[in-house]
Amino acid sequence: MPDWLMRDPLNGIVLTIAFFIAMMVGRYLRERRSRADGILIEPGTRLIISFLLIIAVTLMENWYFPAAISVFCMVIVLRLKVLRDYIKKIIFPFVLASFILAVQSFTYGVNEIDLGTIRLYSEGLERGLLIFSKVFASTSILILLNMTTSESDLLTSMHSLRVPGVILEMSSFMCRYIKTFSDEGRTLKSAQESRCGFSGSFTNKIKNMASICGLLITRAFSRSEEVYRAMLSRGWKPGLQFSSNAMKPHRYESNNNRRT
Amino acid sequence: MKSSLIDLGGFSIHISDGILEPQWCLFWFAISAIFLGLGLRIINKRIRDDPIYLPRISLIGAVVFVISVLHIPVPVTGSSSHPVGTPLAAILIGPFATVVISSIALFFQAFVAHGGLTTLGANTFSMGIAGAFGGYSIYRMLKKISPLWFSAGMAGFSGSIITYLTSALQLSLSLNPENVMYYWKIYSLGFIPTQLPLAIAEFALTGYAIKYISETKAEVIGSSGIDRFTKIAMIAMLLIVSIIAMGAYIGHLRGGNMAGVDGTVEWAAAPEAVPGGIGVELMARFGEPIGFAFVGITGGLITGYFWKAWWKGWRKY
Numbered sequence: 001m002p003d004w005l006m007r008d009p010l011n012g013i014v015l016t017i018a019f020f021i022a023m024m025v026g027r028y029l030r031e032r033r034s035r036a037d038g039i040l041i042e043p044g045t046r047l048i049i050s051f052l053l054i055i056a057v058t059l060m061e062n063w064y065f066p067a068a069i070s071v072f073c074m075v076i077v078l079r080l081k082v083l084r085d086y087i088k089k090i091i092f093p094f095v096l097a098s099f100i101l102a103v104q105s106f107t108y109g110v111n112e113i114d115l116g117t118i119r120l121y122s123e124g125l126e127r128g129l130l131i132f133s134k135v136f137a138s139t140s141i142l143i144l145l146n147m148t149t150s151e152s153d154l155l156t157s158m159h160s161l162r163v164p165g166v167i168l169e170m171s172s173f174m175c176r177y178i179k180t181f182s183d184e185g186r187t188l189k190s191a192q193e194s195r196c197g198f199s200g201s202f203t204n205k206i207k208n209m210a211s212i213c214g215l216l217i218t219r220a221f222s223r224s225e226e227v228y229r230a231m232l233s234r235g236w237k238p239g240l241q242f243s244s245n246a247m248k249p250h251r252y253e254s255n256n257n258r259r260t
Numbered sequence: 261m262k263s264s265l266i267d268l269g270g271f272s273i274h275i276s277d278g279i280l281e282p283q284w285c286l287f288w289f290a291i292s293a294i295f296l297g298l299g300l301r302i303i304n305k306r307i308r309d310d311p312i313y314l315p316r317i318s319l320i321g322a323v324v325f326v327i328s329v330l331h332i333p334v335p336v337t338g339s340s341s342h343p344v345g346t347p348l349a350a351i352l353i354g355p356f357a358t359v360v361i362s363s364i365a366l367f368f369q370a371f372v373a374h375g376g377l378t379t380l381g382a383n384t385f386s387m388g389i390a391g392a393f394g395g396y397s398i399y400r401m402l403k404k405i406s407p408l409w410f411s412a413g414m415a416g417f418s419g420s421i422i423t424y425l426t427s428a429l430q431l432s433l434s435l436n437p438e439n440v441m442y443y444w445k446i447y448s449l450g451f452i453p454t455q456l457p458l459a460i461a462e463f464a465l466t467g468y469a470i471k472y473i474s475e476t477k478a479e480v481i482g483s484s485g486i487d488r489f490t491k492i493a494m495i496a497m498l499l500i501v502s503i504i505a506m507g508a509y510i511g512h513l514r515g516g517n518m519a520g521v522d523g524t525v526e527w528a529a530a531p532e533a534v535p536g537g538i539g540v541e542l543m544a545r546f547g548e549p550i551g552f553a554f555v556g557i558t559g560g561l562i563t564g565y566f567w568k569a570w571w572k573g574w575r576k577y
Contacts, residue, residue: 051377054277058285058378066278089373093276100279100435103446108436131435134278139373142277146371154371166304166314171364173318174325181319181326189330206461210468213327217352217469218477220323224316231315 043149044157050145054138063130066137073140082147089143090136097135101128151175173227181216188212274369274383275427277376284434289381290553295389296363298490299356317353320480321361324349327469328365343462346387347395347419351412351470352481355396362388386426393494395419408474413467420459424451489567 057066077086109123155172192208280288306313328345349358363384369375375383395415402411425448432443473480 054377055282058278058280058282092274093373096276097279099450100431103443103450104435107443107446127435131279135276136278138277138376138378142371142376143373146373151368164300166300166307167360167364169314170303170318170321170360171368173315174322174361174364175368177319177322178325181323182329185326185330203464206464207468209330210465211472213323213330213348213465213469214472214476216323216326217320217473217480220319221316221477221480224319225312227315227319228312237311 042157043153044160046145046149047154047157047161050141053141057134057138057141060134061130063133066130066133069137070133070140073137073144076144077140077147080147085147086140086143089146090139093135093139097132101125101132104128104131177220181220184219185212185216188215274366274375275379275386275430276373277378280379280382280430280434282378284430285378285381287381287553288379288385288430290557292359292363292381292384292389294557295356295359296384299358299360302354302356303360317357317361320353321349321364324352324361325365343416343458343465344387344391344420344423346392346423347399347415347462348412348466348469350392350396350419351399351415351466352473355392358392358396359384359388362392382427382430386423386430390426391419391423394422397498409467409471412470413463416466417459417463420455420462424448424455424459427451 053069057069060066074086077083104124105120105128107121107124108127109121109125111122113120113122113125152172152175155168155175158171159168189209189212192212303313303317306317324345327343327348329342346358346362349361353361363380366375366380366383366387367377370377370380395418398418399411399415402414406414425444428447428451429440429444431447432440436443470481
């Protein structure tokens, strides 16, 4: 028996199981692609893969795997030619991760690194860099998912993941009206600006902003009644849109068959 | 870009994926799931009674989301940032419904790199639960003794501060569990330059917005939808948590290592725990917070389920 085979079996077992399961999933995805008119990965699968990948990144104890994932995501971003959007979105997590890196490097650990005027701790720096690389990798995954999947696709895939119907209904309403109210808010703001509404003191500016917010809320309240009437006229009832029964084609087929 | 969600600018404290330790992600998910379940129960009940509530709450949720990403002028710094928005939502639709709305909003915000999927529970807790319930409690306390605009403004201010303090606590609990108080202070101080002026702006925005609504369409400002049992349970929970937190802080000021509460809980909850037993082993594997959260959830579920039966039984004697 070779010596390397008689040592701790855990890593080998994990690697083998992970490899073969991934191989089966890969084959399944390739088959689905050929059935789904060339879509590389179906939105639901994309969401699950991204979620699993982010969990894996969160569990990682070394910085180089998250760094490799970040580089891989960057390559895809460059290929998709959406680098500007990517940079714009990654700024906030970058700031937060840098803040945590700074706090950890300056305060955590015992082994000091003397850089002249600045004194860092090696343990803190190591931990900060690990968190930094994890944030970068997981955010890159999410941004890529956002760039390749629409909200309606996400909602449909959430339905197949058994998310409660009322959450899906509210999400679909919110997705639809966020854009509408955002445009209305922008129009109201530019109308106020053109009448010098945002000049002067802080109190004046905030009063005008608050009146826009108040107006948007009262409009939403009034519009909800119109929306409800429109929904009723189209035969809506609570739980209809994302009812699991309504989305099962075989039920409908079996009824037809029974009739014939 | 496929997604049509509006872009978020400015600086806000949504904890990104990869920052919190896995056991803390699970812990905040568990806590938020309880509030989310209660919120869904209240919403479903209201929809059954009055189906118009579904589009109403969704549209108001959409507007509050838009308001929370509007850039408002921030005093002192001269820049602009976006408010938390959950105290305003809690005043309009109640704190439990706000938990549901904010978790949906945070889910979609995660895809524009504000927050994350594994940290959704933590962010929902800081914004949708701590911020909304904290702000709403202040609003209810001040409503009877001060003008409406002031109580709403204070709800906005305190909700904003509570949100950032909770986020700082979440970071210190996960990243530096060996010295929580020290790092809580550091993270909170780090957020103050941007968040204190923002809280002042949120005071003015929430106060004026509620004043405007009360003058033009007062019926929009709704009730909390919370029954008496839930209200008393919430007050008791806040009271006990405050006593524990204050006790721990006083202990810290006297030079304690903050392990006193842990020891007391362990002594009271499991006085005869076997060191090598399955419970202790599980806690060592998944972390103490998960273990105690599991114990709390089990105990709370059983108590809540048999509450009425026990209460009726006691009244007979």
